[in-house]
Amino acid sequence: MIDYNKFLNSSIRSLRPSGIRKFFDIANEMDHVISLSIGEPDFQTPWHIRDEGIRSLEKGRTWYSPNRGFSDLLIEITEYYKRRFSLTYSPSEQTLVTVGGSEAIDLAFRTLVEEGDEVIIPQPAFVCYNPLCVMAGGTPVNINTKNKDNFRLKAQDLEAAITPRTKLLVLPFPNNPTGAIMERSDLEEIAEVVKRHDLMVLSDEIYCELTYGELNHVSIASIDGMYERTVVINGFSKSYAMTGWRLGYALGPAPVIEQMTKLHQYGIMSAPTTAQYAAIEALRNGDRDVNRMRDEYDMRRRLVVDSFNEMGLHCFEPLGAFYVFPCIESTGLSSEEFCTRLIMEKHVAVVPGNAFGECGEGFVRVSYSYSLKHLQVALKRIKEFIGELNDGSQAESTR
Amino acid sequence: MDKLLKLLCTNSNFSTAELAAMLGEPEDYIAAQIKEYEARGIIKGYQAVVNWEEMDDSFVEALIELKVTPKKETGFDEMAELCMAFDEVESVYLMAGVYDFALIVRGQTMQDIAMFVAKKLSTIDGVVSTGTHFIMRRYKDRGMVLTDGDVEKDERSLIL
Numbered sequence: 001m002i003d004y005n006k007f008l009n010s011s012i013r014s015l016r017p018s019g020i021r022k023f024f025d026i027a028n029e030m031d032h033v034i035s036l037s038i039g040e041p042d043f044q045t046p047w048h049i050r051d052e053g054i055r056s057l058e059k060g061r062t063w064y065s066p067n068r069g070f071s072d073l074l075i076e077i078t079e080y081y082k083r084r085f086s087l088t089y090s091p092s093e094q095t096l097v098t099v100g101g102s103e104a105i106d107l108a109f110r111t112l113v114e115e116g117d118e119v120i121i122p123q124p125a126f127v128c129y130n131p132l133c134v135m136a137g138g139t140p141v142n143i144n145t146k147n148k149d150n151f152r153l154k155a156q157d158l159e160a161a162i163t164p165r166t167k168l169l170v171l172p173f174p175n176n177p178t179g180a181i182m183e184r185s186d187l188e189e190i191a192e193v194v195k196r197h198d199l200m201v202l203s204d205e206i207y208c209e210l211t212y213g214e215l216n217h218v219s220i221a222s223i224d225g226m227y228e229r230t231v232v233i234n235g236f237s238k239s240y241a242m243t244g245w246r247l248g249y250a251l252g253p254a255p256v257i258e259q260m261t262k263l264h265q266y267g268i269m270s271a272p273t274t275a276q277y278a279a280i281e282a283l284r285n286g287d288r289d290v291n292r293m294r295d296e297y298d299m300r301r302r303l304v305v306d307s308f309n310e311m312g313l314h315c316f317e318p319l320g321a322f323y324v325f326p327c328i329e330s331t332g333l334s335s336e337e338f339c340t341r342l343i344m345e346k347h348v349a350v351v352p353g354n355a356f357g358e359c360g361e362g363f364v365r366v367s368y369s370y371s372l373k374h375l376q377v378a379l380k381r382i383k384e385f386i387g388e389l390n391d392g393s394q395a396e397s398t399r
Numbered sequence: 400m401d402k403l404l405k406l407l408c409t410n411s412n413f414s415t416a417e418l419a420a421m422l423g424e425p426e427d428y429i430a431a432q433i434k435e436y437e438a439r440g441i442i443k444g445y446q447a448v449v450n451w452e453e454m455d456d457s458f459v460e461a462l463i464e465l466k467v468t469p470k471k472e473t474g475f476d477e478m479a480e481l482c483m484a485f486d487e488v489e490s491v492y493l494m495a496g497v498y499d500f501a502l503i504v505r506g507q508t509m510q511d512i513a514m515f516v517a518k519k520l521s522t523i524d525g526v527v528s529t530g531t532h533f534i535m536r537r538y539k540d541r542g543m544v545l546t547d548g549d550v551e552k553d554e555r556s557l558i559l
């Protein structure tokens with residue numbers, strides 16, 4: 001027998017598997033599970049975008065693209081950032097097309113971080129930052145964002161986490177799993193601290209098109225003095241419902257993008273060609289689709305938030321992404337107990353908050369990337385579940 | 400499009416509380432709005448979308464093309480009223496194109512419909528010709544897919 005452990009990289013072995021995984025395994029094995037756990041749009045990619053992908057195949061465009069991505073796409077990406085967020089990037093020197101936003105995150109970590117560097121990562125957050133930071137040799141330093149702050153990152157918390165070894169701050173807003181956003185005034189306070197301590201920022205803006213109410217997403221790169229300190233990560237998955245096409249990008253200072261491009265070129269070569277043709281169409285003619293999907297998400301968001309508050313599970317109003325993050329402490333259950341019992345008793349799958357960092361304990365992540373019909377059924381079952389829990393605890397206390 | 404009407408068109412069973420939550424309006428405002436739409440005849444009624452193929456007591460429907468000669472005074476309206484008066488006629492649409500009216504007609508059998516067209520419709524004064532197209536199968540009706548049972552299939556994978 002070969003002892004594979006002696007061959008396997010010890011850092012990778014020490015990575016914990018994603019906590020969401022476990023619940024997905026349970027959900028997969030059960031019949032008639034109503035899931036509210038999926039983190040991707042339920043919409044299909046708009047037809048005209050798919051059509052451009054198909055057309056490129058019909059024309060036989062099946063070769064590699066340039067390493068950085070097709071120049072038309074690079075131009076459209078920079079036009080988009082100018083149009084939407086008033087940020088100007090050079091398509092040829094400050095833009096890189098990647099395999100999903102995830103690859104861009106990995107590249108940015110490996111480009112900026114080395115052994116001994118500390119990276120500040122607010123939590124709750126998407127599960128990839130800590131492991132990718134570790135694999136880049138960095139040390140993740142997690143800051144807990146709080147319900148009372150609407151899960152926004154506060155400057156004093158950031159300040160308190162900084163040491164002489166701190167190099168990079170990750171800004172995952174609009175946030176998965178909380179749905180929190182950062183407004184301009186919040187970012188200005190953060191920017192002050194970042195500049196004072198001479199840090200870089202990785203701003204993951206993958207949910208930038210999904211903000212609700214009057215508030216548009218603000219990129220920290222547009223705050224005075226932050227453009228030169230920020231690597232922006234974005235992609236097509238959430239805005240245009242293009243998850244399966246695997247296409248993302250990074251925008252940032254030319255010296256950083258240049259190094260990231262080297263890694264990308266050796267590790268990946270180039271992002272999928274078909275997806276790039278589709279993405280050009282998305283950026284040129286997809287605004288209407290983005291607005292339509294946002295309106296639809298917004299209605300669902302209101303319905304779900306309202307339902308949880310009515311059930312007595314306090315739910316702060318999320319202004320971004322497509323998740324709500326209700327507090328379940330009043331049930332007396334832990335996040336995992338709550339989710340396990342909900343799936344066992346009512347066949348509804350939601351994700352325990354602590355899968356996104358320990359500070360997510362006491363919360364659950366509920367995705368509203370589902371049809372209204374589906375949401376109605378699921379919410380009804382959750383309401384029954386809460387009702388039965390309350391009846392149970394009343395019976396307990398009167399005994 | 401009016402968001403409230405759009406929602407009711409997808410599902411008229413939403414409670415006023417649900418509608419109010421989704422639209423970010425007070426519940427009594429939504430209730431009043433619906434009342435007003437009903438009173439003004441903007442909301443004409445509420446119906447179920449039924450997949451009759453699953454039921455035994457089925458029936459036949461056909462789309463009937465009608466070419467007519469419009470009347471000098473009343474144009475197409477008089478003809479429309481004559482057609483609407485039949486119980487067999489479910490829908491009447493004035494069309495642009497090679498024919499003037501499209502009717503959806505319902506009967507127990509194909510024979511019923513054929514006889515109805517021959518005896519009742521084509522004999523109306525002003526009807527020039529008819530064309531009958533039987534509906535073989537309904538795949539989608541009023542925005543709802545009828546063919547995939549009642550389970551909404553989610554093909555998304557559970558990842559990460």
